[in-house]
Amino acid sequence: xxxxxxxxxxxxxxxxxxxxxxxxxxIIGKVLNVAGLDANSKGFGVDILNKKSYSWVxxxxxxxxxYLPKAFDRIEITTWxxxxxxxxSTRNFIVYNSEGxxxxxxxxxxxxIDLNSRKAVDLSILNILQPTYGEYVxxxxxxxxxxxxxxxNAQSQTTHNHRAVYTDIDFNKHVxxxxxxxxxxxxxxxxxLTTPKPLRVxxxxxxxSYYGDTLHIKCEKSDNNTTLFxxxxxxxxxxxxxxxxxx
Amino acid sequence: xxxxxxxxxxxxxxxxxxxxxxxxxxIIGKVLNVAGLDANSKGFGVDILNKKSYSWVxxxxxxxxxYLPKAFDRIEITTWxxxxxxxxSTRNFIVYNSEGxxxxxxxxxxxxIDLNSRKAVDLSILNILQPTYGEYVxxxxxxxxxxxxxxxNAQSQTTHNHRAVYTDIDFNKHVxxxxxxxxxxxxxxxxxLTTPKPLRVxxxxxxxSYYGDTLHIKCEKSDNNTTLFxxxxxxxxxxxxxxxxxx
Numbered sequence: 001x002x003x004x005x006x007x008x009x010x011x012x013x014x015x016x017x018x019x020x021x022x023x024x025x026x027i028i029g030k031v032l033n034v035a036g037l038d039a040n041s042k043g044f045g046v047d048i049l050n051k052k053s054y055s056w057v058x059x060x061x062x063x064x065x066x067y068l069p070k071a072f073d074r075i076e077i078t079t080w081x082x083x084x085x086x087x088x089s090t091r092n093f094i095v096y097n098s099e100g101x102x103x104x105x106x107x108x109x110x111x112x113i114d115l116n117s118r119k120a121v122d123l124s125i126l127n128i129l130q131p132t133y134g135e136y137v138x139x140x141x142x143x144x145x146x147x148x149x150x151x152x153n154a155q156s157q158t159t160h161n162h163r164a165v166y167t168d169i170d171f172n173k174h175v176x177x178x179x180x181x182x183x184x185x186x187x188x189x190x191x192x193l194t195t196p197k198p199l200r201v202x203x204x205x206x207x208x209s210y211y212g213d214t215l216h217i218k219c220e221k222s223d224n225n226t227t228l229f230x231x232x233x234x235x236x237x238x239x240x241x242x243x244x245x246x247x
Numbered sequence: 248x249x250x251x252x253x254x255x256x257x258x259x260x261x262x263x264x265x266x267x268x269x270x271x272x273x274i275i276g277k278v279l280n281v282a283g284l285d286a287n288s289k290g291f292g293v294d295i296l297n298k299k300s301y302s303w304v305x306x307x308x309x310x311x312x313x314y315l316p317k318a319f320d321r322i323e324i325t326t327w328x329x330x331x332x333x334x335x336s337t338r339n340f341i342v343y344n345s346e347g348x349x350x351x352x353x354x355x356x357x358x359x360i361d362l363n364s365r366k367a368v369d370l371s372i373l374n375i376l377q378p379t380y381g382e383y384v385x386x387x388x389x390x391x392x393x394x395x396x397x398x399x400n401a402q403s404q405t406t407h408n409h410r411a412v413y414t415d416i417d418f419n420k421h422v423x424x425x426x427x428x429x430x431x432x433x434x435x436x437x438x439x440l441t442t443p444k445p446l447r448v449x450x451x452x453x454x455x456s457y458y459g460d461t462l463h464i465k466c467e468k469s470d471n472n473t474t475l476f477x478x479x480x481x482x483x484x485x486x487x488x489x490x491x492x493x494x
Contacts, residue, residue: 166264166435
């Protein structure tokens with residue numbers, strides 16, 4: 001059986017917001033990038049998948065952080081696959097600060113799509129693409145945080161609109177998972193984002209949106225510490241939902 | 248006398264656009280990040296400057312690229328200070344591909360501001376902050392591309408508006424230099440950005456803009472291969488100008 005793998009990460013100056021700390025989007029980006037590096041290095045990353053016209057697509061994500069690291073901090077992210085069925089692969093992460101103390105944890109759930117049909121692919125294909133895939137699934141090593149929550153719809157009168165532009169679209173030819181988070185954060189008051197507090201973020205990616213789509217962003221403060229977000233496309237289909245709890 | 252310093256850079260998947268190549272903004276970001284790393288490692292970076300309430304601010308920039316590197320490409324960026332007077336420091340860059348062939352060059356011109364007054368500071372202060380600063384100015388080593396051009400104003404009837412939000416603002420507490428480029432690229436047709444061609448970009452940063460400012464973005468195709476951009480603030484003051492030539 002294999003073991004989790006650890007990646008050293010530096011918080012660069014350009015990763016930080018106006019408080020000189022990583023933004024929520026940046027830390028999630030670092031975690032997702034580690035997922036990509038780990039999958040690529042083990043033979044089941046998008047570099048291999050794309051040659052077969054498949055790609056990983058993030059479906060759900062949860063992260064809890066005691067604090068957001070600041071510019072020039074050297075952190076480490078440990079990752080492993082915790083579970084894989086025909087529909088979904090679950091990958092866990094632990095974030096450590098430069099002293100080796102745990103400062104956060106995350107759980108990501110992925111499906112695979114066929115890039116031509118944009119439909120989900122049965123993940124048992126992984127055993128053909130990479131015969132040692134099963135060895136990397138460490139089923140006994142659960143995360144200590146809850147898996148991504150199902151997120152209620154946001155109730156709000158106010159809708160912010162955004163047309164999906166060039167810089168929103170990634171190599172999967174859809175609006176990038178991280179851009180949805182930016183679009184949601186950008187409608188919060190600045191104080192909410194610049195007051196350091198432990199937090200938990202849940203994300204749910206439902207349907208893809210594409211270049212030129214108009215996205216409608218709703219935001220609801222569901223209690224003192226919790227904010228719900230919802231992004232729908234012009235055809236009223238939900239693209240993404242998010243819940244942020246400051247603790 | 249010192250020598251130029253070379254930094255290895257990997258084009259990560261998340262650095263690429265929908266064509267799987269670095270975007271114009273990404274490659275400029277990589278170059279500017281190398282400027283930051285180099286200045287920090289030599290004792291005159293923002294890490295030191297910020298403690299004295301100073302910061303580097305990019306004033307003008309030019310870059311020529313034969314092509315934009317693709318995901319997972321390992322490039323190298325060599326950098327050195329070419330010139331420094333009381334108002335402006337000029338830093339040059341050469342971009343190499345993984346085979347060691349030159350694929351691009353860039354010139355950046357920086358001033359220093361006092362973070363309290365937001366006014367320019369006399370750069371001779373560098374010799375006090377870092378007594379060996381002068382040794383790093385390699386005056387005989389000019390770039391082989393032209394220094395940043397003065398950019399004509401864009402003439403256009405159409406203006407795109409953007410309110411500066413949380414994710415636009417950086418540690419300098421103003422709209423980030425790279426975000427202006429994204430805002431300008433995002434109004435171009437997708438084909439212009441996804442057809443690989445050698446290119447030259449000139450940038451001119453004139454005045455800062457801040458959280459909440461409404462930015463007005465104009466774009467003019469000045470000839471078949473050249474596009475001019477201009478971003479003005481609500482008070483009609485120019486914030487940034489850009490010229491992109493596809494060759």
